[in-house]
Amino acid sequence: MRTVNVIRAQLRASLSLAVQYRLDFVVEGLLAILWMAVTLVPLLVVFQARQQIVGWTFPEMLLVLGWFVGLKGLLEGAVSPSLMNVIEHVRKGTLDFVLLKPVDAQLLVSLAKIEPWRSIDLFGAAAIFLYAFRQLGRWPSSTDLLLAAAMLGTAVVVMYSIAILVVSIAFFAVRVDNLLYLFQSIFDVARWPSSIFRGTLAIVFTYVLPLALMTTYPALALLGKLTLPTTVGALVGTALFAAFARAIWRVSIARYTSASS
Amino acid sequence: MIEVEHLRKWYRVHRRPPGLAAALRSLFHRPYETVKAVDDISFSIAAGERVGFLGPNGAGKTTTLKVLSGLLHPTEGRVLVAGSTPQDRARSFLQQITLVMGQKQQLLWDLPPSETFLLNRAIYDIPKKEYEATLAELTALLELAPLLGKPTRQLSLGERMKCELAVALLHRPKVLFLDEPTIGLDVSMQATVRGFVREYNQRFGATVLLTSHYMEDVAALCPRVMVIDKGKLIYDGSLHELVRRVRPDKRMIVRLTRPVERRDLESLGAVVEHRDAEAVVQVTQDALQGAVARALSTLPLHDLTVEDPPLEEVMRDLFAQGRAA
Numbered sequence: 001m002r003t004v005n006v007i008r009a010q011l012r013a014s015l016s017l018a019v020q021y022r023l024d025f026v027v028e029g030l031l032a033i034l035w036m037a038v039t040l041v042p043l044l045v046v047f048q049a050r051q052q053i054v055g056w057t058f059p060e061m062l063l064v065l066g067w068f069v070g071l072k073g074l075l076e077g078a079v080s081p082s083l084m085n086v087i088e089h090v091r092k093g094t095l096d097f098v099l100l101k102p103v104d105a106q107l108l109v110s111l112a113k114i115e116p117w118r119s120i121d122l123f124g125a126a127a128i129f130l131y132a133f134r135q136l137g138r139w140p141s142s143t144d145l146l147l148a149a150a151m152l153g154t155a156v157v158v159m160y161s162i163a164i165l166v167v168s169i170a171f172f173a174v175r176v177d178n179l180l181y182l183f184q185s186i187f188d189v190a191r192w193p194s195s196i197f198r199g200t201l202a203i204v205f206t207y208v209l210p211l212a213l214m215t216t217y218p219a220l221a222l223l224g225k226l227t228l229p230t231t232v233g234a235l236v237g238t239a240l241f242a243a244f245a246r247a248i249w250r251v252s253i254a255r256y257t258s259a260s261s
Numbered sequence: 262m263i264e265v266e267h268l269r270k271w272y273r274v275h276r277r278p279p280g281l282a283a284a285l286r287s288l289f290h291r292p293y294e295t296v297k298a299v300d301d302i303s304f305s306i307a308a309g310e311r312v313g314f315l316g317p318n319g320a321g322k323t324t325t326l327k328v329l330s331g332l333l334h335p336t337e338g339r340v341l342v343a344g345s346t347p348q349d350r351a352r353s354f355l356q357q358i359t360l361v362m363g364q365k366q367q368l369l370w371d372l373p374p375s376e377t378f379l380l381n382r383a384i385y386d387i388p389k390k391e392y393e394a395t396l397a398e399l400t401a402l403l404e405l406a407p408l409l410g411k412p413t414r415q416l417s418l419g420e421r422m423k424c425e426l427a428v429a430l431l432h433r434p435k436v437l438f439l440d441e442p443t444i445g446l447d448v449s450m451q452a453t454v455r456g457f458v459r460e461y462n463q464r465f466g467a468t469v470l471l472t473s474h475y476m477e478d479v480a481a482l483c484p485r486v487m488v489i490d491k492g493k494l495i496y497d498g499s500l501h502e503l504v505r506r507v508r509p510d511k512r513m514i515v516r517l518t519r520p521v522e523r524r525d526l527e528s529l530g531a532v533v534e535h536r537d538a539e540a541v542v543q544v545t546q547d548a549l550q551g552a553v554a555r556a557l558s559t560l561p562l563h564d565l566t567v568e569d570p571p572l573e574e575v576m577r578d579l580f581a582q583g584r585a586a
Binding site: 001002005006008009010012013016017020092093094096097099100101102103108254256 | 327330331332334350352353355356358359360362365366367369371372376377379380382383384385386412
């Protein structure tokens, strides 16, 4: 119950923080729409010349892009700002206050700051899905939807775990802002289906930085093309990855020495 | 309430001489040095006590507070606070303590303090009724009413400190660690903070461990003081006894009805200050009675008072003794 209350109170505080500045709210909202439009450009360029790429047609590829837009919104709207906040805490030594609270520190830092205008991305993603399925001329079955929801869950967990790993490094290295930006840039790769990549890159983006898990698998699920072994593998892999990130976070917290006085 | 036995906290720090060449060398070879921030200290504090923690910068005060509040793991020794080992950071332990740092703040910068209060209410799982009662009490004691709705960044340093105290005490902790809570505050705000801490201590029977650079804080608040220097506890006892031990002399302040010669005063003791009709004379404890009698009989007295030497001087002498030893 306490956990739920804390989450609610944090969301409340970060929402009030976000709407504190009205002009920001408008400008950031407009920027979010603009960015979404820009995201579509590479896809439109590529499909002007050909019908499909490595087995993916334009509407199918749009599904991957839909997930990408939605997750990017989540990453830049909730995960990154909160974790940048932790890095700031570590640098200034105010993480002390977080660690002194009788609540899990990871929970406290994870929702500390959100940018609600990025929820426009979620609407954008929904619009892209609708358009894609109209182009495909069919709608996903309820099983597909359920599976896609599960895959979305794993995608969010994986993304968050990667971010937590990056932030854990902050306890040792202090300045890791750039690492978080690097992750955001690498995440751009997830706009393409993972089968586009061959050889080493394919392995890297499936197992090392599981970008395939984030956008390709949910898209496959919506198309009814996700196989059972892949689903189970994704679920187990995600659980392991999250546990690993959590373990590293705990080790880092213990190593925290706090800025002097 | 607080038990500390043979606490040691050592840091390993990387040292290098200045200059680019040294910086480059240190990329490959790093000489490390051990800094003994806290070196074998033991003490115990009973529930409801107010204890002042004194020492020069870098003496180990903040490190000790951080170990006691569970932020740092001790290198060696046993620490028990409110029945728990702090570094385990058990929920029941964290629920009972608070740490206020004069140089750091937990209030959300862009939001009014009331938002941070609500967040802490959820974090400490404070029932609504209790929260409202505590908040009303703190608001009255600290005169917070006009501040709660303003964004934190628009508050003055003193106003912010009052809100920091309130937010740190919402859950009615039993143990208060206050690290320089009055730093940078003006005299009247310092007095407000002091008065509030004393009031809280008396009303809730809370244990207070306070560090401060302002001797006034300690003199006004803490019947017991602990002095730490270079990681070692060099004194633990009453403030009065500390003053008596370090500076057994007294100061006789005389106001005269007319100016007198310096040599008339020198027969009483060492003249510290002498202005026309006013003087401060330093006298040893043993000679005090005789000196007062002599002053009464030989000087055109308007007024005579006897005081302890100023605390700042006591401290300076104490640390100087420590260095010489």
